[in-house]
Amino acid sequence: MKSKALPLWARLACTALAALAFLLVYERLVYGVPFGQIYLPASAWSDEVYYVKQLSAVVTHGAPQGYFGFNESHAEVGRFAAWGPAVFYLYAIPGLIFRGQNAFLYCNLFFVVAGWLCFVWGTRLDWKRQLLFGGGLAVLNAPVRYVFSAMQEPLHYALVLAVLGMAAGIRRGCSHPRAAWAVLFALCAAATLVRPYNAVLWLFPLVLAWPRRKAVGGTVAGAVVSAAGTMLLMKKSYAPYLFTNVDMNAVDELLHGRLWEAARSVYYKLLGAWQQLGQEIGTGTRVGSCYLVLLALLLITLVCVIWNAVHKQPVFWKVCALVVTLVVLFALMLMYRPGEASRHTIVYDILLLAALLAEQPPLTAAAASLVLAALSVAGVRMTTARGQSDASTFAMPSYHAELAQEVADLQAALTESQARITGNDPWDRVCAYALYGGSHFGMLYAVPDGMGLQFDEDAYLMDPVNEIRSRYVMTNTDSDVAGYLEENGWTLLYEGASAAVYERG
Numbered sequence: 296m297k298s299k300a301l302p303l304w305a306r307l308a309c310t311a312l313a314a315l316a317f318l319l320v321y322e323r324l325v326y327g328v329p330f331g332q333i334y335l336p337a338s339a340w341s342d343e344v345y346y347v348k349q350l351s352a353v354v355t356h357g358a359p360q361g362y363f364g365f366n367e368s369h370a371e372v373g374r375f376a377a378w379g380p381a382v383f384y385l386y387a388i389p390g391l392i393f394r395g396q397n398a399f400l401y402c403n404l405f406f407v408v409a410g411w412l413c414f415v416w417g418t419r420l421d422w423k424r425q426l427l428f429g430g431g432l433a434v435l436n437a438p439v440r441y442v443f444s445a446m447q448e449p450l451h452y453a454l455v456l457a458v459l460g461m462a463a464g465i466r467r468g469c470s471h472p473r474a475a476w477a478v479l480f481a482l483c484a485a486a487t488l489v490r491p492y493n494a495v496l497w498l499f500p501l502v503l504a505w506p507r508r509k510a511v512g513g514t515v516a517g518a519v520v521s522a523a524g525t526m527l528l529m530k531k532s533y534a535p536y537l538f539t540n541v542d543m544n545a546v547d548e549l550l551h552g553r554l555w556e557a558a559r560s561v562y563y564k565l566l567g568a569w570q571q572l573g574q575e576i577g578t579g580t581r582v583g584s585c586y587l588v589l590l591a592l593l594l595i596t597l598v599c600v601i602w603n604a605v606h607k608q609p610v611f612w613k614v615c616a617l618v619v620t621l622v623v624l625f626a627l628m629l630m631y632r633p634g635e636a637s638r639h640t641i642v643y644d645i646l647l648l649a650a651l652l653a654e655q656p657p658l659t660a661a662a663a664s665l666v667l668a669a670l671s672v673a674g675v676r677m678t679t680a681r682g683q684s685d686a687s688t689f690a691m692p693s694y695h696a697e698l699a700q701e702v703a704d705l706q707a708a709l710t711e712s713q714a715r716i717t718g719n720d721p722w723d724r725v726c727a728y729a730l731y732g733g734s735h736f737g738m739l740y741a742v743p744d745g746m747g748l749q750f751d752e753d754a755y756l757m758d759p760v761n762e763i764r765s766r767y768v769m770t771n772t773d774s775d776v777a778g779y780l781e782e783n784g785w786t787l788l789y790e791g792a793s794a795a796v797y798e799r800g
Contacts, residue, residue, distance in 0.1 A: 336737035361724030361747025410453030417460030732770030
């Protein structure tokens, strides 16, 4: 008698469709905006336009034709901003298929569903546990909100889920181990290249390879090569940010042999970070809520590990997830500003949740999910609290007809202006945005594909010592920057209700 069970490919196809349906239905029910009506130029997240335009530059021209940077800066090699170029070449894989203004959203959906599939394939997660996983994402809210944005967080969700899934598949004895090892190495390398501290994900192949010396050597070599490549990219191919976003003081002291100074630097940096975290959590800001969720999940996972160890139950993947998350949290506190690092913690919320559901016995897995649901108040607070930015940032941007018309009009003006340019100077294909000039940054979506963007402080633009090299500057006509540009012979190319763009005379 033939088995009525569906073949693996059919089960995975059903899983992919179910995951996609969950995400789309959740977005529609919670945010009330049909997926086709999401309109990124109306968003309150300024980083998104930088991501969208760098992706469009890669898929249309292979690389940006103008410079991306801050205060008229650019990378030593290449023309990407502070987050590239590895991120955008990874996004270009699905981006070659998904085109248009919302291509980033389609890519995010693709990555998350692919990561979910790898996780389910490797862990053999049944439909009940997948429902619990979806429920965990739902009560946290923020992970799903980022999927429907032009931010790169969903790529990292996918990578940690895929790493856990591939490692679990290898450990349980999958049918094609060599291919699985190759994919696991590629995933860890990709994760390291797009965010340096993700190098800690190499712990997963390392613990699997531990019984075999050659495998350990290969894993360590892969980790070192990918980490070195990341450092090289950061040094040569990242545009300098407006402020010091990564604190390397302790590392510099250590490299120069000043061990005591390095230890003091670590102590005071961690002390200051934890004091700020306490204030953020105590005052109920979004930043504090992000860390509150992570700390709660760390505590839940630790309690489960202790319970499982006492009752001689599996703890392997939970311990791996705990170690990885604690190392990343240490790195975030040591090298990043807690405010900017807060959204990075959401990736490791997902890793902890996934490890719990993949390994916990049924009763305690359900108990952990109930505890997580009880802590959903922290997830609600994270998406509604007023922090460094207004609470409206967690609303879903919907179609805005007047803004869409302005974007179309400005794009036509810029396209016509660009057609008149005959030289090869990259600065002729750059639009600078005056950060405090009063214009709506969503108008930057009008910049033709391939052009670069600069986010420039008004004081920088109006300092006569600084030459404005960008051919275009976006501001408002009643701003101080506009007055300065007019005094220096710039021509008004476009003026609308949301922005004005000046062209160098």
